[in-house]
Amino acid sequence: MSLLGQVALLLWKDVRVEWRARELLYATMLFSAIIVLLFSFSFLGGAPPTVETMSGVLWVAIALSGMLGIGRSFEREREADTLRALLLAPIDRSALYLAKLLSITLLMLLTASVVVPGLLLLFGMKVGSGSSWLYFLALLGLGIIGFAAVASLFGASLGRARVREVLLPLLVYPLVVPALLAGARGCYGVLYGTAESLTDALRWIKFLLVFDSMAIILGLWLFEPLCAQE
Amino acid sequence: MPTDGLAVSQVTLRGIYKDYGPKRALSDVSLTLEKGQVLALLGENGAGKSTLLGVLALQIRPTRGQLLFDGQDVSELDGLWLRQNLSLLSHEPRCYADLTARENLLFFAQLYSVGASDSARQALVSDLLSRVGLSSAADRPSRTFSRGMVQRLAIARALVHRPGLLLLDEPYTGLDQEGVQLLSSLIAAERARGAIIVVISHDFEPLAALLDTAAVLRRGRLEATQRYEPGTCSRDQLLSLYTRAAERKTARSA
Numbered sequence: 001m002s003l004l005g006q007v008a009l010l011l012w013k014d015v016r017v018e019w020r021a022r023e024l025l026y027a028t029m030l031f032s033a034i035i036v037l038l039f040s041f042s043f044l045g046g047a048p049p050t051v052e053t054m055s056g057v058l059w060v061a062i063a064l065s066g067m068l069g070i071g072r073s074f075e076r077e078r079e080a081d082t083l084r085a086l087l088l089a090p091i092d093r094s095a096l097y098l099a100k101l102l103s104i105t106l107l108m109l110l111t112a113s114v115v116v117p118g119l120l121l122l123f124g125m126k127v128g129s130g131s132s133w134l135y136f137l138a139l140l141g142l143g144i145i146g147f148a149a150v151a152s153l154f155g156a157s158l159g160r161a162r163v164r165e166v167l168l169p170l171l172v173y174p175l176v177v178p179a180l181l182a183g184a185r186g187c188y189g190v191l192y193g194t195a196e197s198l199t200d201a202l203r204w205i206k207f208l209l210v211f212d213s214m215a216i217i218l219g220l221w222l223f224e225p226l227c228a229q230e
Numbered sequence: 231m232p233t234d235g236l237a238v239s240q241v242t243l244r245g246i247y248k249d250y251g252p253k254r255a256l257s258d259v260s261l262t263l264e265k266g267q268v269l270a271l272l273g274e275n276g277a278g279k280s281t282l283l284g285v286l287a288l289q290i291r292p293t294r295g296q297l298l299f300d301g302q303d304v305s306e307l308d309g310l311w312l313r314q315n316l317s318l319l320s321h322e323p324r325c326y327a328d329l330t331a332r333e334n335l336l337f338f339a340q341l342y343s344v345g346a347s348d349s350a351r352q353a354l355v356s357d358l359l360s361r362v363g364l365s366s367a368a369d370r371p372s373r374t375f376s377r378g379m380v381q382r383l384a385i386a387r388a389l390v391h392r393p394g395l396l397l398l399d400e401p402y403t404g405l406d407q408e409g410v411q412l413l414s415s416l417i418a419a420e421r422a423r424g425a426i427i428v429v430i431s432h433d434f435e436p437l438a439a440l441l442d443t444a445a446v447l448r449r450g451r452l453e454a455t456q457r458y459e460p461g462t463c464s465r466d467q468l469l470s471l472y473t474r475a476a477e478r479k480t481a482r483s484a
Contacts, residue, residue: 001343013326013337020328020371081322085387088287089341090314 003098006091010099015106017076024069024076024107029114032065036118043123051191054125059143059184061115063176066108066147067169073104074155075165083156087227097152097223101216104148104155112140128193135201136190142208143183149215150175157226179215182207238299238315238394239265241286241426246295248281248450255281256292257450263395263443268417268427268460270437272472273447279430280321282447283397286428287318314342317393319401323384327373331364331383332356334372335390342391355390362386363412377404385413395426402433410436421460434465444468446475 001009018024039057043049049057077083086096119125127136154171158164186204189197241263248256255278263269271279284290285297288304297304304312325334335355345351359368362382367375372383381404388396398417402410414436420427421440431437441463446454453475458467 001340006341009337009340013329016333017326017328080327081320081324082326084289084320084322085324085338086341088289088313088316088318089338090310090343091341092310 003092003095006095007098011102014103024072028065028069028111031068032061032111032115035061040122049123052188054119054123055184055188059180065111069107070104070151070155071168093224094220097219100152101148105145108144132190138205139183139186142212143179146179146212146215147176149219153219178211240300242298244296246292249293255450259452263426265424266421268421268441270441270444271430277447278450279447283399287397315394317388318397319388320399323380325372325383325387328371330369330371332368338387339390344391358386378406378409381405398429402431434468438463438465438468444471446472
C-alpha cells in the first residue's frame with residue numbers, strides 16, 4: 001500500500017471511530033462555545049471588544065479546546081493499546097504521523113466552525129470583503145495545521161509516560177507560540193481591515209507557511225525515533 | 231524479500247540483557263526457536279516474560295545482545311518486512327471499541343495488506359470471525375462485548391495476517407472452557423502451518439498439550455529449558471519443571 005493509501009486508511013479509521021463515539025467532537029465544540037460565551041460576558045454593558053480582543057479570544061478558544069481534543073484523542077488510542085498495534089503494523093511511521101496530524105486538524109477546524117460564528121454573533125466581529133475572508137480562513141487553517149503538527153508528534157511520543165496529560169500541554173504550548181502569535185496577529189490585521197493591515201496579515205500567512213513546513217518536516221523526522229521502541 | 235507469513239524459519243536470541251535504570255529485567259537470555267515450534271515461557275510475576283516478548287516483538291530494545299531472524303541481526307533487516315511477519319497478543323486487546331468486530335479485523339487486514347481484493351479480504355475476515363466464534367456478533371461494536379469476546383477478537387486480530395512469529399501473552403485470559411479449546415485448536419493450526427509460537431501463560435493445563443519446548447525465567451534469567459515431543463507434555467511435568475527451576479535458584483542464592 002502506498003504512503004497516501006496508508007494515510008487515508010488511518011484517517012478513515014479515526015473519522016469512523018469519532019463518528020461512532022462523538023466524544024471528541026462534542027467535548028471540544030462545547031468547550032470552545034463556553035470559552036467564547038464566558039469572554040462575551042466580560043463585555044456585557046461595557047465598551048465593545050476591540051479587534052485585538054476578538055483575535056485573541058479566537059485563538060485562545062482554539063488552542064484550549066484543541067488541546068482538550070488532542071489529549072483525549074491520544075488517550076483513546078492508549079486505553080486499548082491500539083497505538084502500539086499501529087506501531088507494530090508494517091506501515092510507514094510517517095503515515096501514522098500524517099494521519100494523526102490530519103485528523104487533529106479536522107477536529108480543530110470543526111471547533112473553529114463553532115468559535116467563528118460565536119465571535120460573529122456575540123462580539124459583532126466583521127471580517128469584511130471576500131479577499132479578507134480568504135486571508136482569515138488561510139490564517140485559521142495554517143495556524144491550526146502548525147498546532148496539530150507539533151501536538152501530533154508529542155501526543156504519540158509521550159507513550160505511557162506518567163503525568164502525560166500534564167506534560168502534553170507543557171511541551172506543546174511553548175512550541176506552538178509562533179503559530180498562535182502569527183494566527184492572532186494575522187487575524188487582527190484582517191479584522192482591522194485597512195490595506196496596510198491586510199499586507200501585514202499576508203506576511204503572517206507566509207510566516208505560518210514556513211512554520212508549518214518546518215514543523216511537519218521535523219515531525220516526520222522525529223516521529224519514528226520518539227515512538228518506535230522502549 | 232519474501233512477504234508471506236512464513237518467511238521466518240528461525241528466531242535466535244543471543245545473550246539478551248535489558249536494564250530499566252538500575253533494575254535488570256533480562257539477563258543473558260539465549261534461545262533458538264525453529265519453524266513450527268511452540269515455546270511456553272513460564273515464570274513468576276515480574277520474571278521478565280513480557281519484557282522478553284517485547285524484545286521479540288521489536289517493541290523493546292535490548293540493552294545488550296542480539297536478536298536474529300534467520301541468522302540475520304534485526305538491525306540489518308527491513309523493519310516493514312519484520313513487522314509484517316510478527317504478531318503480538320498482549321494484555322490489552324489492541325482493538326477499537328467503537329468499531330465492530332468485522333471493521334476491526336478489516337482495518338488490520340488492510341494495514342497488513344492481506345487479501346488481493348476487497349472481496350477476498352471480506353471472505354478471510356468472515357472466516358476468521360467464524361473460527362473464533364464471533365460470527366453472530368461480527369457487526370456489533372466491540373464495546374458491547376464481554377471480556378471473553380474481546381479476547382477472541384484480539385486473538386483474531388493477532389492472526390489476521392498469518393504471522394511467521396506469533397507471540398501470545400496470557401492468551402487464555404477471560405476465555406470460557408469453549409474459548410480455551412478454540413484457542414488451543416487455533417494455536418495447533420498455526421503450528422501446523424509452520425509458525426513459530428511463543429506463549430506466556432500461568433494456565434498450564436491447555437498449554438501443556440500444545441508445547442514442544444518449555445522455558446522457565448526467574449528474575450530475568452533463563453533457569454531451565456526442556457524439550458518435549460508435541461502432545462506428550464502434561465500439566466504435572468510443567469509444574470515439576472517450574473518448581474525444580476525455582477529450587478535450583480533458591481539453592482544457588484543460599
